[in-house]
Amino acid sequence: MIDLKFLQNNFDLVSQKLQKKGVDSAVIERLGEEFASLKAINAKLEAAQADQNQMSKLFGQYKKEGKDVAELKSKVDANKELIAGYQEESRSAEDALYTIALSIPNLPDDDVPHGEDEHDNIELRRVLEPRRFDFIPKEHWELAEMNGWIDFERGVKLAKSRFSVLKGQAARLERALINFFLDQNAKRGFEELCVPFINNEAMLQGTGQLPKFGDDLFKIEDENLYLIPTAEVPLTNLYHDEILSESDLPVLMTGYTPCFRKEAGSAGRDTRGMIRQHQFDKVEMVAIAHPDKSDEVFDMMVENASDILTALGLPHRVVRLCDGDLGFSAATTIDLEVWLPGQNQYREISSISNTRDFQARRAKIRFKEDKKNRLVHTLNGSALAVGRTLIAIMENYQNVDGIIEIPEVLKPYMR
C-alpha cells in the first residue's frame, strides 16, 4: 500500500508516477479525499469516546457518594447514540478507503526508466556468448519428446491443460537444479526454509496478490485458503504483523516451492511446451532489509541469480524494467532473461524486485529503530525458475542427435 500521508502532501508527484501504472488521477484524488474524511470522522468519534469515558468515571464516583445519577445517565445515553452513529460512519469510510488503497499499485522509483511495456525495458548487459550451432537447434518440446523427458498428454489427463509430467533424467535434473539453487543461495547467506504451499487470504493481501488479482489464484473450495503463486508470499509474510529488531536485518530467506497460477489472460500464449504452466517449481530469494540498505541487498540478489546462470553456462541478459512493465508491488525490478537457441530469443527466467515499504505496510512488517517502529523494505527474486532453467539447459546443451549434455556443476547433483 502506498503511504497515504505522503500522498496528502505530494498529490501531483504521486498522481504523475501512478499514471504510468495505469491509475487515473481521479482515483488518486478520491483516495486522498477518503483518507481525509476517515481522519475527520475518527477525530469526532474519538472526542465523543473521550466524553463517554469521562462520564462513566463520574458515574462510578456518584454511585459511591450516593449522588443522583439520573441526569448524568440521560447525558451518557445521548452521547452513546452519537458514538454509535460515528462508528458506523467511520467504518464505512474505512471500507471505502481500503477498497481503493489496496488496489493502488506501488510507486516506481525515481530512476526507473519510462516506457509503455516490455519493449521499452533497458538491457543493462549480456553475460556469456550464445553458443554457435552447426545445425538448427531444436525447441525444448521436441527435445523432450526425443528423450522421453516430458509427458505433456498425461499431465493434461491427470489435471488439465498446462500441466505436464517430467520423467526419468528430466525429473532427476529438476531435483538436481532445486538442490543446486538452494546451495548457491545458502552460500550468499540465505537461510533455507520449507514453508506451507497454501496460504490464507491475509497473507496474499500482504504481498499484494489480493484483492486485485484473485483471478490468477487457485482457491481452496470452502476455505479461506489459496495455493501460493510464488514462495514470495509465505517467505515475506513469515514476519507478517511482527516487529523485528534492527540487528535482525537483513533477514535473507530462500525456499523451494511449487507455484500455482491460473494464468488468466494468458490464453494462447506459450501454450506449447513447458514455458507457461499452471504448476511450476521455483527457488525464491526473499529479503527483509533495513530501508536505508535495501539497494545493496537488491544488487546482491541480482548478482547471485546471474552468477547461478553463469555457473550453469547459460547465456543471459540483465534487463531493467521500465515503469510501464513493473508489477503491482514493485518499485524497481530487474529481470534476467536466458538465451533459448531453439526459440532464438531471450526469455525471462528470473525477476528481482524491491517493493520498498509497499508490502511491509500491507503486511505490517516493522523493526525497532531507537524505540520507534519503522517499516522494513521487502525484496524478492527468483534464483531461479526451475522449469525454465531445465528448458534452457535442454536447448543450450543439445547436440545434433538431440542428446542433452549435463552442465558440469550439476553432475555432482545427478549422482
Added chain:
RNA sequence: CGGGAGAUGGUAGAGCGGUUGAAUACACCGGUCUUGAAAACCGGCGAAGGUAACACUUCCGGGGGUUCGAAUCCCCCUCUCCCGGCCA
C-alpha cells in the same frame, strides 16, 4: 472427525464489572557500584492511531451482545494443549 481444558505484555503468571493498559517474577535496556564482569541497589520497559510535543482514542485470540462502565458476564468463530478415531 468425537470428548475435555485453555487463549492476558518478550516469556512465565495474577486479575471482586468501576483511576487495571493491566499485579508479580524472569528476560531486556539505562544508571550506581566494580580495573572489567557478576551480584546488589535505583530507574525504565507492549502495540496502533494521533500530536511539534502533550492531550486523547483503540487493543487482554477474533467478531458480536449485556451494561453508564467489560480482561472480568453471555453468544459465535479461530487457534492451542490433552484423550480417542484416521493417517504420511
